[in-house]
Amino acid sequence: MKSIRIEDIDIEVIKKSIKNMYISVYKPDGRVRITAPKKINDGDIWNFAVSKLNWIKKQRAKYQNMEIDPQKQYVSGENHYFQGRRYLLNVIYTRKRQRVEICNNRMDFYIREGSTREQREKVMIEWYRSQLKKDISKFIEKWEQVMDVKVTSYGVKLMKTKWGTCNPVAKRIWINLELAKKNPRCLEYIVVHEMVHLLERHHNKRFYAYMDEYLPGWKEIKEELNQL
Secondary structure: OEEEEEOOEEEEEEEEOOOOOEEEEEOOOOEEEEEEEOOOOHHHHHHHHHHOHHHHHHHHHHHHOOOOOOOOOOOOOOEEEEOOEEEEEEEEEOOOOOEEEEEOOEEEEEEOOOOOHHHHHHHHHHHHHHHHHHHHHHHHHHHHHHHOOOOOEEEEEOOOOOOEEEEOOOOEEEEEHHHHHOOHHHHHHHHHHHHHOOOOOOOOHHHHHHHHHHOOOHHHHHHHHHOO
16 A cells, blocks of 8 residues: 655555456545555546546545534434435433434434433434344345345444445455434345445456446445535
């Protein structure tokens, strides 16, 4: 891994076994990364970065002008997201099972009185995880039949820069926990993307042909995810 610097912007460069170059700007600080084919020379990477400079600046400015989402305290009145919709958190103290229930535009959060922020966060994360796993399982079952592939196992974890990963040899996929908060079509897109890696390991022409075949609107969904 290396980096280049253009007009005070540091750009991380990663080379992989791919055919095309891609550029990404990440929230919240506007970190920039170029993913390039292994055989491409540094001059071509530099020219590519320069050609995208205006776009990079616009993306970084947009992120830098965004309000930083304060750390959730898990108290009544906070906004929380689930499957692409915003809900108003309503804390309810209980001695029974701690849980989350969706009621119209409200997210009822049943927790122990006197619980800490970390304890409340753990309950919420586990609820998100359980809900996400149900949907992942549903989508995997659907697309296994369409693609004629088999996923041996899957998991959910927080990831900083990826929505999902796939190990084609072990036939195992990982999905970002944050997808529980996004529209289900975003989750399905990531599941399909990772499962296509069971047919084609690399992001090449064959891989994208599969994506176009199985999920013709995947580019629009990808753009939606990148804007979130």
